[in-house]
Amino acid sequence: MRKIQIYSKDTAFLEDLEGQIKLLAPEIDINQDTLKEMELVIIDEDIEEVKKIKEQNKEIPIILLSSQREVLEQADIVIKKPFKLNKFLLDFKEGTLLPKVRRKECISFKEYNLYPAKKEIEVQTTGKTIKLTEKEVIILKYLYQMSPESASKEDLLENVWEYCADVTTHTIETHIYRLRQKVEQEGGSQLILTENNGYRLNI
16 A cells, blocks of 8 residues: 655645545545655645655655646655646556656656766766766756646746846757767667657656
8 A cells, every 4th residue: 555645734625635536546645644665745835845755765755746836856746736636646556646756766767767866867878977067966856747748938938047137048048959969979879858848858
């Protein structure tokens, strides 16, 4: 049985989400008592709670529900509010919301292994390892979180660059171009696809 915890200061939201999860997936054990055996923690808005839990247990995967969609190093997945509850619950039941990687491990897709903590990406077919900038890591993590859907340039402006005054869509295009060139020239297949005036990780 999968065990999870949910944290929210909004009692009504907490009760509703717990009720919906129990209805859709009664095999899920929602326990608020201890982190010791939890497989997943869902936190509503509370960034300080995210940091607190990571201090207690660095390996536990965390999903942050946020109206800001902060790209936190401590959170494995960030879901922007408002979100479609039905899709959230479907993804939850199918396991697609569960992080495939802990922060100290790697995110694997196609022939690539991304190591966020090391700021490196490895091309498995050639054995080449490429150093990345912090921004490049955040871009790849964000696109991975959005997969299989594409992220518009507006999404990237909002969630990766947080609407910095000096950032334009041209800045995004330049970062994506350089990231593609850096990785693909080492023998990997196409890393990021341009789609619907936005970008999608080639998974």
